[in-house]
Amino acid sequence: MLSRTADNLYWLARYVERAEYLARILEVTQRLRTLPLSYAGSSNEWESTLATAGCAHAFSRAYAEANEETVTDFLCFSTANPSSIRNCFEMARGNARAVRTALTVEMWDAINGTWLELQRFGSGTRSHEEFMRFLRWVQESSLRFDGSAYRTMLRNDAYWFSRLGVYMERADNTARILDVKYHLLLPAHERVGGPLDYFQWAAILRSVSALTAYHWVYRDSVKPWLIADLLILRDELPRSLASCYQNLVLYLDHIGRAYGRQGAAQRQAQSIRARIENSRMEEIFQTGLHEFISEFVADNNRLGVTIGEQYLI
Amino acid sequence: MADAFDEMTGVDGTVQPAYGELARWLAEIAPDILAFRRREAEVLFRRFGITFAVYGEAHAQERLIPFDVLPRILAAAEWEMLRAGLEQRVKALNLYIQDIYSRREILKAGVVPEELVFQNPVFRPEMNGLKVPHGIHVHIAGIDVVRTEAETFYVLEDNARTPSGVSYMLENREIMLRLFPELFARHRIAPVENYPDELLAMLNSVAPQNTSTDPTVVLLTPGVYNSAYYEHSFLADKLGIELVEGRDLFVMDQLVYMRTTQGPKRVDVIYRRVDDDFLDPLAFRPDSTLGVPGLMTAYQAGNVTLANAVGTGIADDKAVYSYMPQIIKFYLGAEPILKNVPTWCCREPEHLAYVLDHLEELVIKEVHGSGGYGMLVGPQADKQTIAIFRAKLKTNPKSFVAQPTLALSTCPTCVDEGVAPRHVDLRPFVLTGRDRIRIVPGGLTRVALTKGSLIVNSSQGGGTKDTWVLDQ
Numbered sequence: 001m002l003s004r005t006a007d008n009l010y011w012l013a014r015y016v017e018r019a020e021y022l023a024r025i026l027e028v029t030q031r032l033r034t035l036p037l038s039y040a041g042s043s044n045e046w047e048s049t050l051a052t053a054g055c056a057h058a059f060s061r062a063y064a065e066a067n068e069e070t071v072t073d074f075l076c077f078s079t080a081n082p083s084s085i086r087n088c089f090e091m092a093r094g095n096a097r098a099v100r101t102a103l104t105v106e107m108w109d110a111i112n113g114t115w116l117e118l119q120r121f122g123s124g125t126r127s128h129e130e131f132m133r134f135l136r137w138v139q140e141s142s143l144r145f146d147g148s149a150y151r152t153m154l155r156n157d158a159y160w161f162s163r164l165g166v167y168m169e170r171a172d173n174t175a176r177i178l179d180v181k182y183h184l185l186l187p188a189h190e191r192v193g194g195p196l197d198y199f200q201w202a203a204i205l206r207s208v209s210a211l212t213a214y215h216w217v218y219r220d221s222v223k224p225w226l227i228a229d230l231l232i233l234r235d236e237l238p239r240s241l242a243s244c245y246q247n248l249v250l251y252l253d254h255i256g257r258a259y260g261r262q263g264a265a266q267r268q269a270q271s272i273r274a275r276i277e278n279s280r281m282e283e284i285f286q287t288g289l290h291e292f293i294s295e296f297v298a299d300n301n302r303l304g305v306t307i308g309e310q311y312l313i
Numbered sequence: 314m315a316d317a318f319d320e321m322t323g324v325d326g327t328v329q330p331a332y333g334e335l336a337r338w339l340a341e342i343a344p345d346i347l348a349f350r351r352r353e354a355e356v357l358f359r360r361f362g363i364t365f366a367v368y369g370e371a372h373a374q375e376r377l378i379p380f381d382v383l384p385r386i387l388a389a390a391e392w393e394m395l396r397a398g399l400e401q402r403v404k405a406l407n408l409y410i411q412d413i414y415s416r417r418e419i420l421k422a423g424v425v426p427e428e429l430v431f432q433n434p435v436f437r438p439e440m441n442g443l444k445v446p447h448g449i450h451v452h453i454a455g456i457d458v459v460r461t462e463a464e465t466f467y468v469l470e471d472n473a474r475t476p477s478g479v480s481y482m483l484e485n486r487e488i489m490l491r492l493f494p495e496l497f498a499r500h501r502i503a504p505v506e507n508y509p510d511e512l513l514a515m516l517n518s519v520a521p522q523n524t525s526t527d528p529t530v531v532l533l534t535p536g537v538y539n540s541a542y543y544e545h546s547f548l549a550d551k552l553g554i555e556l557v558e559g560r561d562l563f564v565m566d567q568l569v570y571m572r573t574t575q576g577p578k579r580v581d582v583i584y585r586r587v588d589d590d591f592l593d594p595l596a597f598r599p600d601s602t603l604g605v606p607g608l609m610t611a612y613q614a615g616n617v618t619l620a621n622a623v624g625t626g627i628a629d630d631k632a633v634y635s636y637m638p639q640i641i642k643f644y645l646g647a648e649p650i651l652k653n654v655p656t657w658c659c660r661e662p663e664h665l666a667y668v669l670d671h672l673e674e675l676v677i678k679e680v681h682g683s684g685g686y687g688m689l690v691g692p693q694a695d696k697q698t699i700a701i702f703r704a705k706l707k708t709n710p711k712s713f714v715a716q717p718t719l720a721l722s723t724c725p726t727c728v729d730e731g732v733a734p735r736h737v738d739l740r741p742f743v744l745t746g747r748d749r750i751r752i753v754p755g756g757l758t759r760v761a762l763t764k765g766s767l768i769v770n771s772s773q774g775g776g777t778k779d780t781w782v783l784d785q
Contacts, residue, residue, distance in 0.1 A: 003572040004561050097537050101550040157574060259575050311574045 005099050006161040007312040012095040012111070013149070013165030019088035020142035021173040021207075022075055023135040025052050028207045030132065033068070035199055046071040051180045052207070055083060072131065077124050085138055089118050102158050106148035114141040157258060160251040164307060167251070171244035171300050174231055177207055178293045185224040185289065201227055208239040228289060229281045241296060245273040248303070255311070265306045272299050317720040318462050319734050320385065329463075331388040331783055332725075334499045339725070339732065347727050350382050350492045357488055379776035380485065382492065385724045385737060385758040392503075392754055392782040395458065395466060395741065398650035400750050401641060403454045403743045406473055406628045408644040410450040413627055414440045424643050425636050434681075435626030437589065439596060443613060445622045446521045447747045452620035453512075453584075454743040455479075458651065458756075460722040467652045467719065468637070469738060473629040474621060475586050478757040478777075479742050480544040483508060483551075485757075485779040501784035503754035508742070509551035511753060512584075515746035516552075519618050520581045528581035531555045531571060533562070535587050535603045545586050559587070564607030567614040582618045589623050631680045631714045632658055655717060659710040668715040669706060672699050675715040676767075677706070690767055692718050721767055724778065726760055736761045738769050739780065754782035 029049045046066040050056040053075055062080055063070040078084045093115040096103060103111075117137070125131040146166070153159040178185070184200050201222045205211040210230060217234060218226050235242040248269045256262040284292045318324055321332040328336045358377050387395070412419055413430055420427050430436055455476025457469040486505050490497060513530070520528035534545040536558050549556035561571050562580065570577035585592065591601040596609035611617050627633065633640075635656035641649045657664040657675075668675060677689040689702045706713055723734035741756030758778040759769035769775040 001574045002555050002557060002561050003574055004558065005555075006574045094537070097542075100546045101556060161574075255574075261575075313572070 001102075001157050001161075003312050005102050006157070007308075008095040008099040009102060009158055009162040010165040010168075010307075010312060012092050012099070013162040014169040015088040015092035015095070016111070016142050016145050017166050017169040018083060018173070019085045019092070020139050021169075022053055022083070022085050022088070023138035023142075024209065025049055025177075025207045026072065026075060027132070027135050028203045029071075030128075030135075031206070032199065032203055048180065049075070052177055053083070054176055055081060058082075073124060076134070077121075086118065089115055089141075104148065104152040106152045107145065110141070110145040110148045114145070117141075157255055160254045160258075161311070163251045164248065167244045167247045168300070168304055168307070170239055171241055171248070172297070174208060174239050174241055174244065175293060175297050175300060177204060178228070178231060179290075179297060182228075182289045182293060185228045198222060204231075208237075210237055210239065213237055225281060225285065228284070232284070232292075233276065233279060233281060242273075242276050245269065245276055249273050252307075263306075263310045265303065265310045268299075268303050268306055272296075272303065317734070317736065318460065318722045320460070320722050320724045320737075321734075323463065329388075331386045331391075335384070335386060335496070335725075338496055338499065344731075347382060347732070351727060354380050354382055354488055354492060357491070358484075378481065378771045379762060379774075380488065381726050381735075381760055381762070381776050381778045382489070383725050383727050383732065384489065384496075384779045384781045385739075385760075386781045386783060387755075388783055389785050394464075394650065396752055396754070398466070398468075399456055399458075399741055399743050399752055401645060401647065401650050402456060402468060402471070402637070403451060403745055403750065405637070405641040405644050406451050406454065406471060406625075407449060407745060409640050410473075410622070410625055410628050411448055412644075414624065415442060419640065419643055422643065424639050425633070429632055429636075430627055433627055433630065435589065435624065435630065437624030439609060439613070440622070440624040444615070446615065446618045447519055449519055449745050449747070450622040450625050451628070452515060452519060452622075452745050454745070455740045456743060457738055457740050459719060459738045461719050462722075465652065467654050469654060470631070471629040471634065471637070472740075473625040475588065476740070476742065477541040477544055477586075478740055478759075479508060480547040481777050482742070482753075482755060482757045482780070484547075485777055486755075489779045500781065503782040503784060505753045505755050508753045509548065511744055511751045512548070513552045513554075515744040515751060516582050516584055516620060518746040518748050519620060521615055521618055523615070524581040529571075529579060530582040530584065531557045531562075531580050533557055533559070533583050533585040533587050533605075535559075535591065539586075541586065548584075554584075559591075559602070559604045562605040562608070564605060564611050567607075567611045567616055569605070569608065569611045569617045580617065582620065584620050589626065592619075592623065631656070631678050632660070635714065654719060657715040659706055659713040659715060664715075665706065665710045668713075669703060671715075672703060674718060676718050677702055677713055677715050680712050680714060688768070690718065693765070693767070718767070724758070724760065726762070726778070728762065728764075733764070735764070736767050736769065737778065755780040 026049065029045055032045050044066060046068060047056070049071055050059050050066055055075065058081055059066065059074050062074065074081050074084065076085045079087065081087065093111050096108060096111045100108060121134055125134050149162055153162070181200070181204055184204070201224055202211060204227060205214050205222070208231065214222065214227070214230055217230060217236060220226065230237055230240065232241050234240050235246050237243055252266045252269050256266050316324065321329060321336060323329055355377065358380060409419065419425050420430065451473045453476060455472040455478065457472065458466050459469050460466050482505055516530045517528055531554055532545055532549045532552070534542060534556055536542065539545070546556055555571060557571055563570055563572065569580040571580050587603050590598045591603040593604045593606060593608040594601045595606050612619055612623070634653070635658055638649045638653050641647065657668050659665045659668055673691045675691045677691070679687045689698060691699070721736040721738065724737045725732050726735035728735070737758050737760045739756050739758050741752060744751040758780045759771070759775050760778050761767060761769045762774060762776045
């Protein structure tokens with residue numbers, strides 16, 4: 001397979017995953033902003049959203065103030081923000097078009113249909129109702145694309161590279177939420193937040209669609225250290241770091257076996273996965289949640305670079 | 314201009330035998346059937362993403378070419394005559410290019426003026442004395458043919474560089490098979506679906522002698538922004554070969570490789586849809602980002618086949634065109650089977666004088682133009698446009714040729730008012746391999762959808778039709 005084809009498939013999957021994540025955190029923000037100030041805390045929720053989206057720096061170059069209007073525009077429709085939902089879909093479709101022949105008709109239909117539909121929303125939405133519809137639509141589009149890939153693609157290197165894109169992006173997104181919100185998740189005696197963090201905790205779970213899952217796994221009320229456990233160590237949760245790395249190792253193994261060669265990417269992924277599997281939540285809190293996550297983010301980025309060097313260029 | 318020959322009803326209204334079944338069917342069906350199928354066809358084309366881009370249109374980045382649901386029909390005997398003529402013409406094109414880049418006998422014999430070759434910007438000195446694999450230069454040719462009477466076909470233009478449109482020939486047939494099964498059931502029609510197989514067989518046959526028995530063939534595209542990108546991806550898919558861009562290839566020790574997820578892989582044959590100018594920044598335009606640095610050295614070393622070869626442009630511009638009858642006679646010793654439209658080369662003073670006197674009745678074309686751009690159709694132009702062309706001709710006569718306005722044949726076409734005659738042309742595709750010449754029966758019929766218009770180019774609002782060659 002051409003390296004460029006693999007690269008296009010990988011980024012196609014990443015951009016669709018990223019668009020869904022952005023829609024999810026914006027939906028959560030919309031919930032939080034309806035709470036009384038004393039519940040949601042005094043911090044600017046829109047700034048926190050930008051940080052969770054990983055766009056705070058780029059935003060500050062374009063706008064002076066983070067409020068509902070500027071942040072939703074920047075994250076959803078802005079052409080100046082390379083990671084806006086609009087740009088994610090544009091890039092995804094651009095990548096798809098470049099590898100038309102490597103996609104199934106269903107995948108092409110899904111991403112091309114999304115792109116055509118995107119033009120209808122134009123450069124913004126006119127009401128809250130329409131905005132919420134837009135966010136739902138983004139998530140449904142991602143589900144449709146992911147489902148069409150899962151159900152129609154041949155299980156060969158094309159599929160594996162596209163899955164690598166999904167899980168690299170997902171690991172990065174989950175880690176970013178943890179990185180921005182870690183202070184809310186520290187055990188009670190270390191906590192720096194207010195007593196009404198419950199809504200913030202629920203918001204974190206919602207942004208990885210895990211609020212219901214949490215109750216099924218723990219059968220307990222929402223506790224911050226259990227949230228950290230769920231998002232980092234529990235491989236039952238599809239967006240946990242453990243689950244992402246289980247999948248990254250799996251698909252890198254498939255590629256390595258098919259090509260008859262293991263490389264640096266396989267070794268790095270296995271070592272990150274081993275580190276997660278061998279960790280206990282108590283130890284992570286002892287050595288520092290923030291340090292653990294920072295290290296993970298750096299490792300994850302390094303793996304992305306290695307996959308690129310080994311296969312995509 | 315006299316009334317045009319209609320391919321269904323001739324000149325006196327008698328239905329031609331090849332169109333007998335279609336005429337009966339048109340008389341039988343409910344009137345709204347055609348409109349309904351037209352809409353259905355458009356949905357299908359849009360869903361398949363069969364689009365093209367029009368240069369200079371910012372918004373309509375991807376557009377559909379209008380598709381006409383009524384087929385254009387050729388009888389077996391008509392096609393046989395065309396086929397023989399096309400084969401002859403492409404043989405002569407290949408011999409001419411081979412000669413120009415080696416012994417130049419035709420120039421020594423004074424049949425073609427030297428300046429037409431050496432002052433031509435598409436002449437490539439890099440090709441001098443180069444023995445291309447199997448002596449074939451034009452592997453894929455698209456020859457534009459028009460008809461003026463029952464038995465009279467003219468070649469309007471030879472396309473010997475990177476002719477496009479074959480994907481429409483294939484897709485049009487698929488769409489027609491879906492939309493009109495009952496109409497197909499009344500005919501026996503030569504298939505076109507084997508074109509990708511024939512193309513692949515041809516490309517495999519022209520691999521350099523020193524390569525393995527299983528050559529690696531790729532299709533080189535300028536990328537997604539090219540107007541024919543859809544066709545490139547469509548063909549690569551049907552052929553089962555990699556669709557590569559310049560950056561996917563590299564040259565090492567005069568061998569061409571593509572970058573794959575499993576490391577470099579040797580490439581033997583490149584079906585390239587990138588123009589000469591952009592093929593290799595080290596040999597041609599240094600600012601090209603579409604090409605492969607060093608490709609020409611690998612080519613010159615005989616390690617890779619380019620289809621088509623570099624420098625084939627010297628055989629297909631509109632000035633050389635006027636010499637084609639002599640070129641055919643010179644190499645093949647035979648009279649041309651397909652006629653050439655009489656052409657005035659404005660570079661010659663007496664021709665220019667005649668052209669300036671008859672602008673209102675002639676078609677003026679740029680020597681290096683294509684796609685219907687920069688063209689004047691005298692009888693249909695207003696005074697101002699004619700004045701502009703008069704000035705252009707006087708300042709730069711060498712860049713123009715003129716031809717009489719031909720009464721192109723018409724075919725029944727489905728338009729808003731119903732079924733009406735519209736002018737058509739035909740582009741059949743001729744494949745030249747080591748073993749033989751392959752021509753799939755039919756080609757791409759282009760139709761000028763505007764009443765009376767003679768310009769069929771898709772960039773100028775033309776549409777396409779399925780082309781049937783009957784089996785009798």
